[in-house]
Structures are given as structure tokens and as C-alpha cells.
Amino acid sequence: MTTQRIRSFLAERRPEGPCLVIDLDVVRDNYRTFRKAMPDTAIFYAVKANPAPEVLELLASMGSSFDCASVPEIEMALAAGAPPARISYGNTIKKERDIARAFALGVRLFAVDAYEEVEKLGRAAPGARVFCRILCDGAGADWPLSRKFGCEPAMAVSVLEYARHHGLTPYGISFHVGSQQTDPDAWDSALASAAAIFGEMAGRGVELGMVNLGGGFPARYLNDVPAAREYGQAISGALRRHFGNRIPETIMEPGRGLVGAAGTIKAEIVLVSRKSDTDQARWVYLDIGKFGGLAETMEEAIRYPLLTEKDADPHAPCIVAGPTCDSADVLYERTPYALPITLTAGDEILIDGTGAYTTTYSTVAFNGFSPLATYVI
Amino acid sequence: MTTQRIRSFLAERRPEGPCLVIDLDVVRDNYRTFRKAMPDTAIFYAVKANPAPEVLELLASMGSSFDCASVPEIEMALAAGAPPARISYGNTIKKERDIARAFALGVRLFAVDAYEEVEKLGRAAPGARVFCRILCDGAGADWPLSRKFGCEPAMAVSVLEYARHHGLTPYGISFHVGSQQTDPDAWDSALASAAAIFGEMAGRGVELGMVNLGGGFPARYLNDVPAAREYGQAISGALRRHFGNRIPETIMEPGRGLVGAAGTIKAEIVLVSRKSDTDQARWVYLDIGKFGGLAETMEEAIRYPLLTEKDADPHAPCIVAGPTCDSADVLYERTPYALPITLTAGDEILIDGTGAYTTTYSTVAFNGFSPLATYVI
The missing domain is CATH 2.40.37.10 (Lyase, Ornithine Decarboxylase; Chain A, domain 1)
Incomplete structure (x- = not known):
């Protein structure tokens, strides 16, 4: 799998000590593969996977958005040329002063999964869009996630309602099906939960607009175009099944899948x-x-x-x-x-x-x- | 347990963000406690536990020796004022060019546990003293070690013999009874193995001189002087039991025990x-x-x-x-x-x-x- 460009670089430069070599051509190909497989879904690259400036600049120039875990990651995405509107502060665990800094930098999209987080956002990022992360069981993932992020779907409704009462814009639902997810149907049950929350919120007079499909797209399937397409087909099938003809805006957060x-x-x-x-x-x-x-x-x-x-x-x-x-x-x-x-x-x-x-x-x-x-x- | 000096520092300085504060008075007390509990054993502080220059300088000034895992750690110990004679390159896994750099810096004491390592040392550190690490079962440790370091005692004899044939000085045996070792008698069976190897080598005309007792001394017992003394008593009892009146030079490598x-x-x-x-x-x-x-x-x-x-x-x-x-x-x-x-x-x-x-x-x-x-x- 090591590309010829990487092999040539190592042969010519012979760097001393262990080192990582990243071939931007592969990142570019992976980004295009994702775009093609899921043309209606915006890509928010998970900066934490590899924040090398050259990677961020390439992806920014190709139109990618960015999922950031901290203020330094937001600053790196901005430095790479991404406008603040293409940045999500996707960590559900944020200090209030970091929220304020992100807001001052122009970021208007934030993840939440708890009431206390909503209170901080209400004070430090008035009017911002928030999406609530829900728990997923992670079946089929090589690396299922712990319960660290997300809340039960029933609580998500209350959290989004709470967000509205705190002057925020309840905007959508996110989830993560687990890292290196090898089952394209893994998104189905999470999308069913998301659709139920959309319905529940509509009943309360709040129209949610977005589903964040998270990451989990496996790295090694990436060069395999039919497989990427399989994920796209499974996910768009599940969206139609659960949302009918009111399919929401979708975003996804590949990290490993783009750079691994x-x-x-x-x-x-x-x-x-x-x-x-x-x-x-x-x-x-x-x-x-x-x-x-x-x-x-x-x-x-x-x-x-x-x-x-x-x-x-x-x-x-x-x-x-x-x-x-x-x-x-x-x-x-x-x-x-x-x-x-x-x-x-x-x-x-x-x-x-x-x-x-x-x-x-x-x-x-x-x-x-x-x-x-x-x-x- | 947080000392008043640390509490006062935090109250006055109010540093932003997470930080570690080290109270050198505690390090000093711990060093003295070890000296008192095991007066005949040289202390080789395990630099990897905390390489802060102030810690290394304090310990160097108190007469400590240093167990180093890499060339940068050797350089830090030297910079703190330790002469090369008080430095051990205690990592059994070393690049030949790193051995050569350590040798050039004056280091003459090296750990081994394998034939290939002996060959590297023979080429890059001619005449140096080597001690062979043997495997231990780690019973009684909060954090038993894997089999990563050390070889079976029978092989240690061959490795030390091999060292002699490669122009090195077979000098002793080391072992590690496991991290946070709460049983002072844990050193007994390892010392029995070490004594058997001393006897075997003597039969081959090689007089070994040193036993490296490793680390494993638990952190939280350290302020408890009788407990430290208990380790000292158990170990010196085991030394007498297995070595009789030909007790070898001993060294130990506390890390956590000194700075935790x-x-x-x-x-x-x-x-x-x-x-x-x-x-x-x-x-x-x-x-x-x-x-x-x-x-x-x-x-x-x-x-x-x-x-x-x-x-x-x-x-x-x-x-x-x-x-x-x-x-x-x-x-x-x-x-x-x-x-x-x-x-x-x-x-x-x-x-x-x-x-x-x-x-x-x-x-x-x-x-x-x-x-x-x-x-x-």
C-alpha cells in the first residue's frame, strides 16, 4: 500500500529516526471518493486525525469543512483557509472560555450532549446552532466507542428544548457508529433514532435541519470505490427509509477514512x-x-x-x-x-x-x- | 497529601490550564528515606519517571546516580551535574549508534538481555561493564511487567559469557519485581536466581560484582519510614540468605518511589x-x-x-x-x-x-x- 511517491521520498531523503510520510495524492483521492459516494453530504474532516497544515490546506482548498476538538484545532483550520462557517466545534466537552474564544473566531456550530453544556453555550455563544449527540451501540465496529459521548435519545429532545430556552438554535442530531465500522448498515438504527427525535421536536414546534453522520468510515476500504459507494448507498437508503421525502441536510466527519x-x-x-x-x-x-x-x-x-x-x-x-x-x-x-x-x-x-x-x-x-x-x- | 508549599504556589500563581507542581522538599525527603532504609545500595534514579532539570539537579547534588533509557536522558543527567561514572544506560533495547554516543559521553555501564545486544555493545562500547536482566514473575505488583525485558536465568549465563567473548566486562544481574510492588519479600526469589547465576559464572572463572535490584518501590508508602525500612530489611535478609558473606555491590532504580x-x-x-x-x-x-x-x-x-x-x-x-x-x-x-x-x-x-x-x-x-x-x- 505504501505509495511509490513515499518510497521515492524515503529512498532519496533517508530521514534519520522514525518518521511518518503523508502522500497528499492519497488524501486528495480519498476526499474525491467520499464526495462521489455521498454527494449530498458535507465533509467535515476530523482535524484530530492528522492536523498537518498541508493536509488541512489541501482539504480546505477542495471545499472541505472541519470538525474541531479544541480552540487550537479551530485556529489551525482557519489558518489553512477554512472560513468559520465551515467549522464545527464538535467536542461535547468544552470550557466556557473556549466556547467564547471559538464564538469570537466566528464559529457558530457546536456539539452538545448535556444540560450544563447548553448553559455554557447559552452564555458564551448566543444564538449559535447546536446539535445533540446521541448514544449508539457501536455494533460492527473494530473499535466500538465507550459511552463517553452522547446521551440517550429521549434526553436529547430535552437537551435541544433546553437549548432553545437558552437562546440557542436547536439544529440537529449527531452520533458515531464506532471507529473502523465495517458494516454499512450500522447507520440505520442511529438514523431511526434521529428521525424519531426530529418528529418529537417538530411536535414541539422546532424544525431540526441536520443530521451529523459522524465518522467510523474504515481506512482500508477507502481505495476501494465500490465499498465507499456501498456506505453511501446504505446511508441514503436509511435516510429515505426514516425521513421519507423530508431528508435533512447531512454532514459527516471522516478522519481515519481520509488520511489513514x-x-x-x-x-x-x-x-x-x-x-x-x-x-x-x-x-x-x-x-x-x-x-x-x-x-x-x-x-x-x-x-x-x-x-x-x-x-x-x-x-x-x-x-x-x-x-x-x-x-x-x-x-x-x-x-x-x-x-x-x-x-x-x-x-x-x-x-x-x-x-x-x-x-x-x-x-x-x-x-x-x-x-x-x-x-x- | 498535597503539600502546603504546592497549595500556596497554586493559590498565589493561579496558573491557567492543567499543570503539575513538584515539591522538591518531598523528593529530598524520599531520597533520604531510601538512603537510610538501604544504606549499602546505590540509588540510580530512573530519569524517565520525571526528567525535570530541577529534580535531576537536586538528586545529582545529593549524590544520586542515574538510570537512563536513551541518549537524551544521559545528556540530561550529565547536564544536571552527574559524572558519567554515575550513569547507567539501563534500556536493554539500544541502537548501536546510540550505544556509541553514550560511550563517547563516558558511559561505561549498560543493560543487556540478548546476544544481538551484546554484539552491538562489543563493537560500540569495548570493555564496558554489562549487567544482564533476567525475567521475574512480578507477583505482588500492582502493575506486573510483561515479558518485554529480561531473559530466562539460564540464558543470562550464556549472554554474560558471550559478553566476555566480545570484549565486555560481565558485571552483574538486574531484574524488576513489577511496578508498585507491595510485597517486600518479592525480591527474594529474584535474588535466589541472581545468586545461582553468580555461582555458575564463578564456575566459569567470571566473578560478577553487582546486583541491580531494579525499581518497583511503591510511591505511597514512601513517606512511611518504617515501610521503606521494611523493604530494606527484607532485601538485605534475602541478600544474606542467598549470597552468604559474599554480598555483592547493589544498586536500585527507584523512579515513582522518589518523585510520585x-x-x-x-x-x-x-x-x-x-x-x-x-x-x-x-x-x-x-x-x-x-x-x-x-x-x-x-x-x-x-x-x-x-x-x-x-x-x-x-x-x-x-x-x-x-x-x-x-x-x-x-x-x-x-x-x-x-x-x-x-x-x-x-x-x-x-x-x-x-x-x-x-x-x-x-x-x-x-x-x-x-x-x-x-x-x-
């Missing part, structure tokens, strides 16, 4: 060892691990493809670990990886599909190691 | 909410979470004391979560915390015992949030 496949991390094998002279399993230690950008290997949830120059040699199972003195810094152990038996210290290794949730997850300086370097080409 | 109790994080409640109108459980969201420095709440392994100004009010169980748009950023859910029912957004909260493994674990900019600020007083 665009990135490759170049790393190095630091040590290959065994725990005893008769041990069958090798331990392969890399110069990047959980604290250097691969936090999403937590629970071994995401298994990145690993590529070496010795891939033609015979393979055998390995435990793969990072370079820090932290015993939790083990990437893959429960389901070992097959890697070439000829691997030795100093060999280069490519970790594919690492464009999302890597650079910003890297620690400041754990064990003295530098944060992950990024090159955008 | 010295730090308090000041944070803020961002939101208090429920998931439905009938929900009994409140969610309390802080402006710091797993990605802002509280990585050790992983698996809810470490439960930090939480203090608020409303602690005299009635309490009820809460789920405690961080501020990011990551559903994994939940600190305590399986075993909820009792917190005052009067808590609201904007209230300050102190997170105690957070002097170790917080600042450096914090992410570079996940969700756009800044890394954890530190003040050393």
Missing part, C-alpha cells in the same frame, strides 16, 4: 531476541512504539501492515514491541505477527496505513525519545 | 453530566486525561486521590473522563470514584501523587491540547 491510508511510518529494527535459548518466539523491537505514535495498537485493536526489504524470505511469528523502558510498550503479542526470520538490528521497516492518529498521539519526550517527525509530500 | 508523591496536578472540571434524565451515575469530565499526562490510569491501574474544595459536601459515585474526543480517554469507570455531588464546571480539582510518569507521557498535541505544564518548586 495516506501515511507510512518508516522505522528501524533495534533488536531481535529470544527470552531463552529454546524459545520459539522472537521478540522484534522497533524504534517506535505505543508512546511514539502507535497508541492505536492499544488492545491490539489496529493491526498495521508491516513491510521489510526481506519479505521474500521465510517468515515466522514474532512479538513486536517498542523501544521504551515501559513494559506496556508492546504492540502485538496476543496475535503474533509473521515476519522474516532474517530480520536483524538496523533493518528498515515500513508501517503502513499510519496517516491517522499517530503524530499527535506521540508523547512529548517519554524516555527521552523525540516526538514522531512528519513529512508531507 | 512529590507532585500534584491542578486540573479543572469541564463538564458534569448524565447520559439520561434518570441516570444515577454522573460523568465528570476534567481538562486532563489519558493523553494529557494521566496515561497510567490505563486499565485503571493507578487510582490517584482526587481533591476538591467541595469535599465536605455529600459524595456520590462518578465516572471520571478526560477532555479529548477519544472514547478511550476515560480515567475511571469500572470502579467509579465518589466525588461531591455539588461539583460543577469550572471547579478546581487536585490530582495527587502525580509526580511520576505524567509530564513525559503527555501527548504532543492530541486534539490540539498542549502538553502538561510543570512547575518545580
